[in-house]
Amino acid sequence: MSDKMKEMYKKVFKIIKKYNNIVLARHISPDPDAIASQIALRDSIKLTFPEKNVYAVGAGVHKFKYLGTLDKPDLSSLDNALLIVLDVPNFYRVDGINGLEYSAILKIDHHPAEDIIGDVDWTDSTKSSTCEMISELLLNTSLVMDKKCAEDLYVGMVFDSDRFLLPNTTANTLKTAYELITASNIDFVSLYDNLYERSINEEKFRAYLINNIEITENKFGFIFVSSEDLRKFNVEATSVSNQVNDFYFIKELICWMFVVYDERNSIYKANIRSRGPVINEVASKYKGGGHKFASGCRTTDYKVIEDLAKDLDKTCKEYFNEENI
Numbered sequence: 528m529s530d531k532m533k534e535m536y537k538k539v540f541k542i543i544k545k546y547n548n549i550v551l552a553r554h555i556s557p558d559p560d561a562i563a564s565q566i567a568l569r570d571s572i573k574l575t576f577p578e579k580n581v582y583a584v585g586a587g588v589h590k591f592k593y594l595g596t597l598d599k600p601d602l603s604s605l606d607n608a609l610l611i612v613l614d615v616p617n618f619y620r621v622d623g624i625n626g627l628e629y630s631a632i633l634k635i636d637h638h639p640a641e642d643i644i645g646d647v648d649w650t651d652s653t654k655s656s657t658c659e660m661i662s663e664l665l666l667n668t669s670l671v672m673d674k675k676c677a678e679d680l681y682v683g684m685v686f687d688s689d690r691f692l693l694p695n696t697t698a699n700t701l702k703t704a705y706e707l708i709t710a711s712n713i714d715f716v717s718l719y720d721n722l723y724e725r726s727i728n729e730e731k732f733r734a735y736l737i738n739n740i741e742i743t744e745n746k747f748g749f750i751f752v753s754s755e756d757l758r759k760f761n762v763e764a765t766s767v768s769n770q771v772n773d774f775y776f777i778k779e780l781i782c783w784m785f786v787v788y789d790e791r792n793s794i795y796k797a798n799i800r801s802r803g804p805v806i807n808e809v810a811s812k813y814k815g816g817g818h819k820f821a822s823g824c825r826t827t828d829y830k831v832i833e834d835l836a837k838d839l840d841k842t843c844k845e846y847f848n849e850e851n852i
Contacts, residue, residue: 532667536663547580548580548605549572549579549580549582549608549609550602550608550624551583551584552565552585552611552615553585553621553657554620555621557614557622558591558687559594559682559683560656560683560686562587563679563683563686564656564657565613567675567677568664571671582598585623594682603628612634613634613636613657616642618642621643632645634647636660637659637660639818641816655688655691656684659699663703674711674712677708678711684703684704693821728761728762732766733770746779747780747784748780748783751786751787751788752764764796767798771798781801781843781846782843783799783800784798794826795826795828797815797824799815804839804843806820806842809835809838810823813826813831
């Protein structure tokens with residue numbers, strides 16, 4: 528372990544130890560990495576410091592309830608609180624902190640840095656997941672990790688790396704997964720059931736996506752899923768984002784975008800993936816963002832989606848020219 532990382536772990540542990548009121552938050556529409564890192568760190572802090580008030584906030588997702596329950600505290604009643612933001616680089620995507628008057632921010636995130644800058648800031652876009660980072664923290668400090676914490680963290684790592692298949696997987700990712708399993712003796716094989724079990728309706732919906740995606744000559748794929756489509760297959764909007772990684776090994780695609788209309792919030796949600804072209808810079812032009820090869824965007828205007836799709840197709844064409852593919 529480098530001296531730099533030793534110092535970072537000390538800073539994180541020190542600021543957690545300092546505050547008696549702690550609120551953990553992550554991004555809106557959370558995936559397993561976001562929820563698992565939030566719940567595992569909350570539970571670890573409570574196990575280590577039983578006297579502290581520690582809350583994990585934000586809207587839950589029914590599909591991921593097996594990771595644990597979230598809290599609904601009166602945030603306005605908390606004074607001198609530490610806000611821990613996980614798996615999110617920008618304030619406008621932080622979920623569930625309205626009314627909180629916090630005194631300091633601890634940020635732990637594997638996305639490229641944006642406007643959130645923590646008083647203690649651990650941002651590392653080389654990591655596969657925020658759960659990988661929390662795993663390292665718990666394995667290298669006095670923070671307590673029980674079996675449930677380890678299970679949640681392993682699930683988050685597996686999800687964000689797509690079973691260690693994506694390019695964000697490093698030798699350190701695999702080393703951390705090994706140490707997590709060894710330290711906690713978790714039955715990691717059984718954990719895959721919750722992540723990958725699907726209903727027959729979801730499988731039919733996946734077939735619909737395969738049959739209806741439009742692919743350009745530049746190997747850019749696009750599909751828009753309407754509210755009517757979701758109702759037809761009796762699936763939730765999260766089913767769209769849950770299946771975007773399934774297209775990763777299709778030879779005819781180097782970049783693809785799934786768009787779903789969230790009727791409840793009157794917003795279009797775009798999930799973008801790439802096997803070559805850098806896409807987060809394109810997404811940021813439309814108030815989106817993320818990783819170089821995994822990004823997203825939200826908008827109330829479908830024209831923004833159309834412009835983004837054209838821009839991504841152009842990016843694919845430029846990538847072909849640059850790589851002489």
